[in-house]
Amino acid sequence: MSESAAARLQALFDGKRLTPTQRRIAHCMVRGAAEVPYLSSVELAELAGVSQPSVTRFAVALGFDGYPALRRHLRESTPASSESAAPESEPNEYQQAVAGEIENLRRLAEILADPAPVERAGVLLAASRPLPVLGLRAAASQAFGFSYFAAKVHPDVRLLDEGGTMLADRLDAARRAGASTLLCFALPRHPREVVEALAYARGLGLTVVTVADSSFAPVAAHSDLLLPAAVGTGLAFDTACAPMLLGRVLLEAMADHIPGAESRLEEFDAQAAARGLFAD
DSSP: OOOOHHHHHHHHHTTOOOOHHHHHHHHHHHHTTTTGGGOOHHHHHHHHTSOHHHHHHHHHHTTOSSHHHHHHHHHHTSOGGGGGSOGGGSOOHHHHHHHHHHHHHHHHHHHTTSOHHHHHHHHHHHHOSSEEEEOOGGGHHHHHHHHHHHTTTSSOEEEEOOOSTHHHHHHHHHHHTTOOEEEEEEOSSOOHHHHHHHHHHHHTTOEEEEEESOTTSGGGGGOSEEEEOOOBOSSSSOBOHHHHHHHHHHHHHHHTTSTTHHHHHHHHHHHHHHHTOOOO
8 A cells, every 4th residue: 555645644754843834835745735835835824824934944943955845755655546546544633643653652661671771761750859750831741640640659759840940949959958969851842941950950969860752852961770661743732652661661761760669559448438538
């Protein structure tokens, strides 16, 4: 079976760091994959609701000299029989996004074939009392989710999900209280404040463990142990299934090195049942 026009377009965009406007153009192209190779830059701009210069910049971001070169590439890569293909057989943009996340999870599984880095991280996180967990902007939800579950087994978890001038103060306080390790979730687009916070944390003597979208992320230079988990870029906003799962894997590795972790979980379950905390 030949690759669909939508899939070929999606492959062209995968791995590219596009601006929100450029993603809007990409999604418009995927939706109209059959017609796009025959549209002018002005027509594509009108279809996507952006300016014509935005279309030109988009083509350059993909590695072409300009939009004409991009359109020529699309025409040359379109099989002659594509026009007769049934539209309903082509995966839509939502299916493409799911397929991209599945591929990210496959890559994560391959990385975890060597469990040593995660196990090392688990030892570091379990030993840090308190354990500061940093995540700003797009990564805030990852940091919150980890901290929520970690607090059930770790005696002192400190969530750092707000930036500003207080961030350094909270890192100072954690270090004074005995913290030895900082866990950071760093996802694109990477705030400069996170990079600066990691540099500051290392200056305090903290060991920095980072979950990031790539080993080449800006935070890599300030991380003692970086664990990569790719994000999906098939929708207007990144999807982070792999970083979330890696966070749960880290929870497991950390709990394995905390004495009494299982009894703490059993105690919580008993208290929750007594309080009628959950509906199920």
